[in-house]
């Protein structure tokens with residue numbers, strides 16, 4: 213190679229090596245880019261009686277002036293949980309408004325990262341939207357079963373119709389009925405918020421590892437000591453983060469089939485229309501029973517019987 217060729221070749225080699233280096237760097241850049249996290253979907257069902265500040269039915273009824281502020285507290289409690297969930301690694305959060313008309317949370321007041329299921333009726337009611345794609349289920353603002361004391365606004369689904377609901381002999385709060393539906397889809401309940409008695413009932417039924425955040429302590433059915441707001445909002449956020457961090461410790465709530473439902477109503481009239489449905493029995497004037505191998509089917513039938521009790 214003569215000197216002239218060397219003079220031509222050297223810059224060329226330099227150019228090629230620079231291009232190769234740039235190419236390698238960009239390839240490294242591609243592999244070093246963070247991979248998108250695996251999906252972690254969380255389902256959140258939000259009731260109202262167990263929301264911070266709520267101690268009376270008027271605060272939960274759309275026709276009362278007190279309702280307008282309580283629905284904001286409902287969004288705030290929920291948003292703290294949603295924030296903790298995203299901090300804890302959730303990639304998608306679906307919030308199902310689960311009280312009364314199910315149009316309580318003002319859509320624009322919910323954390324804009326979350327999906328809001330709003331309105332009623334919905335086939336799965338308080339659990340509308342749940343399916344096996346979710347990694348965890350959370351109950352916010354829940355309340356104790358009918359007949360609990362002291363407990364804020366204790367009732368089971370319908371205060372006007374239901375005295376008690378037993379499934380396989382266990383007297384169930386809404387949290388148990390709904391946890392078993394999450395269990396049908398193999399989704400564990402990892403956290404619950406409400407008053408202290410609701411938290412106690414939840415751990416008794418779903419296990420001590422359940423993360424509970426008490427936002428108030430009932431004095432009686434219509435009075436409570438609401439904990440300091442600032443601390444409650446921090447506890448809700450921290451609780452959600454903690455629940456996701458220990459997700460592997462949770463198992464879904466499973467009841468054994470056949471599912472034997474016993475619905476005890478307040479009066480005999482409320483059982484009149486239910487017995488028109490095939491398979492439903494009336495062993496006592498105020499009691500309707502049925503059995504099913506399929507929990508989803510049983511959940512829907514129970515809902516239908518409660519709706520019929522309301523129009524009997």
Ligand SMILES: [Zn+2]
Pocket residue numbers: 259260261310311312
């Ligand atoms: Zn409610």
